[in-house]
Amino acid sequence: MKTERSERRARLRSILVREAVITLAVIALTVLVASVLSSAGVTGTPQLVATLAFSAVVGGVSGVRGFPRI
Numbered sequence: 573m574k575t576e577r578s579e580r581r582a583r584l585r586s587i588l589v590r591e592a593v594i595t596l597a598v599i600a601l602t603v604l605v606a607s608v609l610s611s612a613g614v615t616g617t618p619q620l621v622a623t624l625a626f627s628a629v630v631g632g633v634s635g636v637r638g639f640p641r642i
Contacts, residue, residue: 594634602627 606623609615614622 598627598630598634601630 602623605626606619609619609622
């Protein structure tokens, strides 16, 4: 059972849009966390470590969706 090329393109386009939205949301949340930490007086290496840890956790959680069926 083959999928038509136009149908595959439509599926791929929706998947790419969804992934782009999720990526932008993760980046925005990471910047927000860095800003909150900075406002709370956490700077330097602790801020960097906390921001990277948050980004890794959120990126990992948002990435657990499996492979899409194109």
